[in-house]
Amino acid sequence: MENSKKHPIDTLMSDTMDKIRQLVDVNTVVGAPIQAEGVTIIPISRVSMGFASGGSDFTGKHQKPEADNCFGGGGGAGVNITPIAFLVVHGENVRLMPLYPPAYTTVDRVVELVPDLVDKVSAFLKEKKEPEDQ
Structure with missing residues (x-):
């Protein structure tokens, strides 16, 4: 019968990806509109990220078969959010105002x-x- 237990690297990677999804979504790139005196300002950002994950099994011929904790691993991510422009909506006019x-x-x-x-x-x-x- 197939072993239905998840490998620790699967758990490690899915947990890290879940945390990244919580940090970065479409609202991070296109921010919430800001209303001010008949003008709507929408912030636009550049998002870049890196992700790494890895692990190793330490099972071997000297390992006891009942030992369950034979895995070591880690994961990490970095996210950089840089504001780059604003969309300014005034009536029917839309203008992109870059910050650079x-x-x-x-x-x-x-x-x-x-x-x-x-x-x-x-x-x-x-x-x-x-x-x-x-």
């Missing part, structure tokens, strides 16, 4: 300018449409 210096690559700069571009194009189209309606 401006983007250095072309792609980063384009992504940063998209909200302004959308606002300007929308305003331009609205202006073009209004004279036609009159």
Whole structure:
């Protein structure tokens, strides 16, 4: 019959992963919205983490068969949470406000300018449409 008892390394790893899940969830990356004078501010963070776990069985030919405590092991994790930006929502406008210096690559700069571009194009189209309606 198969031994249904969990190996200590399984318990060690699942306990460590459960603790990490408690620390880091989607609310850690995208924080809770903050309401202030008609503006909603949503904090955005970068989360990086490391995880290690290991163990060893100390059973051998000199070990008594009834000895149950023949395992040594450990596990650990590190989590780094760094705030990187805020999403600012004011009416229908959404703006990303980075906490660090401006983007250095072309792609980063384009992504940063998209909200302004959308606002300007929308305003331009609205202006073009209004004279036609009159």
